[in-house]
Amino acid sequence: MTTISKFLKKPVSSLFLSVFCGFVTSFIILAITGYSPFEVASSLFNGIFSRPKHIMNVVIKGMPIIFTGISVAFAFKGGLFNMGAEGQFIVGTIASLIAGSIFDLPPFFQVLVVVVFGTLAGTLLGGLTGFLKAKFGTHEVITGIMFNWIALYISNFVVSLKNFHRPNSNSTFPMKDSGFTGLRGNLGFLKDSFFSDILKTEVNVGIIVAIVVAIFVSFILNKTQKGYEICAAGLNAEAAKFAGMNVYKNTIYVMMISGGISGLAAALSITGTSPHSISILAGFENNGFNGLSVALIANNSPIGCIFSGLFFSGLIYGGKSMQSDLKTPSEIINIMMGVIVFFVAVARIFPIIVDRLLKRRQKSNG
Amino acid sequence: MDSFLFVLSTTLMYSAPLIFGALGGVVSESSGVINIGIEGIMSMGAFVAASVAYFAGDPWLGFIAGGIAGGVLSVLHAVASIFLKADQTISGVAINFIGSGLSIFLCGLFFDGKNVTTSIKNKLPKIFNNSNFSVDVTVLISFLLAILIWFVFYKTKWGLRIRAVGEHPATADSLGINVRGIRSCCVILSGFLSGLGGSAVTLAIVSQFSPFCISGQGFMALAAVIFGKWKPLNAYLACVFFGFSQVLSIVFNGPESIFPSVILNTLPYIFTIAVLIIFVGKSIPPKANGISYEKEV
Numbered sequence: 337m338t339t340i341s342k343f344l345k346k347p348v349s350s351l352f353l354s355v356f357c358g359f360v361t362s363f364i365i366l367a368i369t370g371y372s373p374f375e376v377a378s379s380l381f382n383g384i385f386s387r388p389k390h391i392m393n394v395v396i397k398g399m400p401i402i403f404t405g406i407s408v409a410f411a412f413k414g415g416l417f418n419m420g421a422e423g424q425f426i427v428g429t430i431a432s433l434i435a436g437s438i439f440d441l442p443p444f445f446q447v448l449v450v451v452v453f454g455t456l457a458g459t460l461l462g463g464l465t466g467f468l469k470a471k472f473g474t475h476e477v478i479t480g481i482m483f484n485w486i487a488l489y490i491s492n493f494v495v496s497l498k499n500f501h502r503p504n505s506n507s508t509f510p511m512k513d514s515g516f517t518g519l520r521g522n523l524g525f526l527k528d529s530f531f532s533d534i535l536k537t538e539v540n541v542g543i544i545v546a547i548v549v550a551i552f553v554s555f556i557l558n559k560t561q562k563g564y565e566i567c568a569a570g571l572n573a574e575a576a577k578f579a580g581m582n583v584y585k586n587t588i589y590v591m592m593i594s595g596g597i598s599g600l601a602a603a604l605s606i607t608g609t610s611p612h613s614i615s616i617l618a619g620f621e622n623n624g625f626n627g628l629s630v631a632l633i634a635n636n637s638p639i640g641c642i643f644s645g646l647f648f649s650g651l652i653y654g655g656k657s658m659q660s661d662l663k664t665p666s667e668i669i670n671i672m673m674g675v676i677v678f679f680v681a682v683a684r685i686f687p688i689i690v691d692r693l694l695k696r697r698q699k700s701n702g
Numbered sequence: 703m704d705s706f707l708f709v710l711s712t713t714l715m716y717s718a719p720l721i722f723g724a725l726g727g728v729v730s731e732s733s734g735v736i737n738i739g740i741e742g743i744m745s746m747g748a749f750v751a752a753s754v755a756y757f758a759g760d761p762w763l764g765f766i767a768g769g770i771a772g773g774v775l776s777v778l779h780a781v782a783s784i785f786l787k788a789d790q791t792i793s794g795v796a797i798n799f800i801g802s803g804l805s806i807f808l809c810g811l812f813f814d815g816k817n818v819t820t821s822i823k824n825k826l827p828k829i830f831n832n833s834n835f836s837v838d839v840t841v842l843i844s845f846l847l848a849i850l851i852w853f854v855f856y857k858t859k860w861g862l863r864i865r866a867v868g869e870h871p872a873t874a875d876s877l878g879i880n881v882r883g884i885r886s887c888c889v890i891l892s893g894f895l896s897g898l899g900g901s902a903v904t905l906a907i908v909s910q911f912s913p914f915c916i917s918g919q920g921f922m923a924l925a926a927v928i929f930g931k932w933k934p935l936n937a938y939l940a941c942v943f944f945g946f947s948q949v950l951s952i953v954f955n956g957p958e959s960i961f962p963s964v965i966l967n968t969l970p971y972i973f974t975i976a977v978l979i980i981f982v983g984k985s986i987p988p989k990a991n992g993i994s995y996e997k998e999v
Contacts, residue, residue, distance in 0.1 A: 369811055417791060474978040475928055477738075481921045482971040493964035619917055629799070632792050663815070667807040674742075674799025678778065681788035681796060 342687075347635050350683040354633075355647075358676030362668055371664050379664075383657025384650045389533040396609060398649030399542035400425070403601030404627025405634060405641035406550055407594045412636045413557055414590035415570030420465050420480025422624025423487035424458040424595040426617075428602030430487075430494050431457035433614050436511025436607065437500065446514040447607060454603025455596045461487070462595015466588040476591070484620065492616050500614075507615035517541045517607040540608030546642065549597065553638040566590055598624060629677050648673065707835040709949055714841045715907060717945030719744070721844040722899030723923030724930065724937040725851055726772075730892035731932055732855065733885045734868040734990040735783050738794030739776070740896045741920025742801025747772040747900025749805035752819045752911035753812055755904075761826045765901045772897020773890050775801055780889040784882050787994040798920075806913050819904075819911040826906045838906040847895070848938040855934060864888060868988035871995040881995050899923065925974055932987060947973045 343349055363373035384390055404421045411418035418424075432454035439449050461483060468474045494500060500508040517540045526532055557563040569576040569586045577583050601623065606612060630648055634640030655669035723740045730737040750771035755764025779797050782788040806817055813819050830837040855861035864884055866874040871881045899919065904911050922944055930937030947970035955966050 365807075369807075468975070468979065472979045474975065478925045478928055478978065479975055481918070481925065482975050485918065485971045486968045489964050489967040492967075493962070496963075619914055628795055632795065665807050665810045665815075667803045667810070670799050670803030671807060674796045674801075674803055677799060678782065678793060678796035681792035682782045682786040684788070685786045 345687045347683075350686050351633070351635065351680065353686055354679035354683055355676055357679045358672050361675045362672040365671065366664065366668060371662060375662055376658055376664055376668075379658045379661040380651075380654040383654035383661075387533060388531045389537055390653070392534045392537045392539055394646060394650045394653045395543050396538055396540065397653055398646045399540075399546050399608070400601045400605045400623045401626045401630050401648060402543075402546045402641050402645030403549065403604070404598050404624050405630030405645050406546075406553055406638045407597035407601070408624075408627045408631035409634060409636040409638055409641055410553055410557070410597065411590055411594040412631060413570050414566045414586065414594075415573060416466070416469070416587065416590055416594070417477050418462070418465075418480060418591070418594050418598075419477045419628070420461065420483045420595070420624070421598045421627050422620050422622070423480065423484035424461050424598035425602045425623045426484070426487035426491050427461050428454040428458040428599030429606050429614055430491055431599070432515075432603040432606045433500070433508060433511055434494070436515040436612075437509065440512060441514065443514045446512065447517055450511070450515045450607055451600065451603045454606070455600045458599015458602065459592045459596035462598070463588055463592035465595070466591025469591070470584045470587040484624070488617050488620065491614055495614055495616050502613070507611065508613045510610075510612035511606070513612075515607050516612065517604060538609045540604070542604040542608045545600070545604060546645075549600070550638040550642050553597075557638070598627070629673055632677055633680055635680075704834050705953075709946075709953065711830070711835045711837055712949045712952070713942060713945040714837055715945070716948045717941045718838060718840045718844045718906070719899045719902040719919050720923045720926060720941040720944055721848060721938055722840075722902055723896045723920055724926040724941050725844070725847055725934060726892040726895035726899065727924055727927035728930070728932055728934050728937050729851065729864075729888050729895065731927060731991050732868045732988055733864050733888035734871060734988055734993065734995070735780075735885055735889050735892075736790040736794060736992045737776070737779065737889065737892050737896075738791055738924065739779055739797025739801065739920075740892075740899075740923050741916065741918070742798035743772045743775050743893050743896040744801075744900035744903070744920045744923075745805045745916040746775050746801040747897030748904040748916050749809055749819070749900070749911045750897070751901035752822065752904035752909075753809070755822045755824075756820055759824070761822065761824050761905050764822070764905055765826060765898065768901030768905075769894045769897040772900065773894035776889050776893025776896070779893070780886045783994060784885045784889065787996065790992050790994070802913075802916070805911070809911060817913050821910045822905070825909050838902075840902040840906045843898075844902070845938070848934050851934040865988070868990055871990050875995070875997065885995075896920070896923075928987075929974070929978060943977070944970060944974065 363376070366376055367373050384394055404425060407421050408418050432450045435453035436450045439446060441449060465476050465479050465483060468479050469476045495508050502509045519539045519541060520535055523535060523539065526534060557567060565576065565581045566586060569581060569583045573583050626648060630641050630645045633644040651669050651672065655666045658664045659666045723744055727737055727740055747768035751764040751768030754767035755761045758764065775797065779793050782793040783790040809817055809819060827839050828836050829839055829842055855865065863874065863879050867879060867881050867884045875881050900916060903915055903919070908915060923941070926937050926940035926944060929940040951966040951969045954961055955963060
């Protein structure tokens with residue numbers, strides 16, 4: 337084993353190589369189809385980093401997928417593939433909106449109630465998925481997909497209800513503003529500084545909570561007995577059962593927590609950013625599905641999800657400026673993401689290739 | 703009688719694309735490779751089929767081209783999961799991204815920045831074409847393919863080999879069967895079939911590609927594979943069942959319907975979960991499904 341391949345075996349280095357390959361491939365596609373890769377790259381870069389406002393928007397847009405990424409990663413550690421994060425996010429949004437419209441409490445308590453309701457809805461749906469898996473053996477990917485659709489139609493149904501529907505629109509009334517979690521009011525001191533244009537964004541508490549949750553989940557997984565049992569059941573359910581762990585309960589708990597995190601994401605996102613209401617969904621908004629990629633790129637590390645979530649959100653947000661500057665179709669971002677995930681999947685190959693090349697060179701030298 | 707015929711023909715119409723996708727899933731997973739990328743492959747097939755049919759003016763050419771496009775896209779999955787020992791689920795997720803992204807991207811390129819293709823004039827022919835009983839030729843093709851795959855799987859040595867590779871690759875290998883070769887063929891064939899599923903949407907049901915024309919059919923097909931316990935004919939029936947519950951929600955929908963729309967819309971999905979719980983129980987996948995095979999030296 338040479339030093340280069342040892343270096344490449346480290347998850348972080350092969351991850352960066354995957355990202356690099358993803359960029360190169362998409363730039364090749366762009367070049368073939370007649371866009372200048374350099375212009376695209378600079379537009380993407382400027383769209384993300386040129387002003388504090390843009391960076392802040394990336395953070396704001398990244399918050400939900402950081403959460404769903406953590407949700408998927410946590411389930412992954414427990415050996416479950418939470419394809420239903422999308423649906424858990426949707427029911428979280430519904431429950432938050434309903435709670436935020438019905439209750440009328442002082443701001444702090446209002447936020448608390450809304451967040452609890454959103455989280456609870458996600459927890460219940462996740463728990464139901466876990467229960468069906470544990471009790472009847474129905475595959476969590478299939479039930480997850482089914483629940484996603486059911487959640488989508490329930491959401492559209494809620495929008496159509498008389499009590500919530502805003503006349504002549506395709507959305508509900510916004511929730512009461514005592515439930516909002518924006519921070520603009522608290523950041524007045526930035527007014528005359530370089531960062532003043534952050535005040536033009538919908539900066540909210542979501543990202544702080546996301547970081548706290550990431551650290552907390554990471555702590556549970558790595559430092560507690562419960563976390564150890566979850567990982568053990570995830571790696572080998574039979575062995576864990578043999579060692580006396582209750583895999584049945586584990587499955588349900590893991591899916592409950594995973595669903596809860598997705599629900600929390602929804603609560604913080606509807607309370608944090610406008611329009612603070614639900615619109616008719618023609619298709620999925622991909623908050624949950626993007627979480628899958630976020631988790632995969634982060635190699636299922638909750639802390640890693642913060643960075644991969646921001647990375648992904650940067651691509652989506654920067655992709656919009658790319659589209660408006662250069663008329664580059666924003667689908668290139670999806671392709672780029674797909675290629676990166678693909679290379680993450682085959683990352684094991686990098687050290688092997690280097691090894692072979694080095695061996696060949698040695699042979700020809702010797 | 704008329705309404706019966708209507709329900710029957712609409713059921714068959716909705717189930718045909720699912721059947722192609724599900725057969726693709728059965729073929730790939732029987733050989734031991736999970737293919738979660740069917741959705742993305744179907745998008746790609748749907749786009750290529752619609753555009754080839756438009757530019758060449760021949761729906762049959764488009765139909766085949768859609769299948770080939772699916773096969774080509776699944777080469778990526780085959781290389782990753784069979785030769786590079788990638789995690790098959792992750793690779794499948796990547797294929798979904800690439801398939802749906804690439805199809806819309808290419809659509810913009812060939813159709814002046816629009817995200818829909820121009821409608822084709824000639825759709826695939828129908829074998830029956832009455833006002834309330836019209837059956838697309840894709841319905842017949844999907845049925846014949848299901849029979850064919852069943853026959854190959856259970857009546858020929860090729861089928862035996864495929865199943866052996868999916869159940870116990872090491873044993874198959876020791877008998878001189880080329881595990882990687884068989885798996886590669888199966889994954890690519892699976893892509894071809896899923897691609898045909900996409901073609902069946904854009905050439906028989908609607909007449910153009912649009913970003914939402916494939917929305918969940920690939921995942922439904924995946925559900926049908928598990929529902930059908932990885933057997934071709936059972937998967938076929940599972941797809942017909944999904945098609946039927948879709949039709950139920952259409953038949954009962956309407957302004958004077960006694961059921962609220964939310965119940966009707968969610969019916970197919972609730973049905974699926976209920977059936978999985980009540981009738982299927984634990985469906986047991988091929989033993990080596992999802993595990994890449996490494997030869998021990």
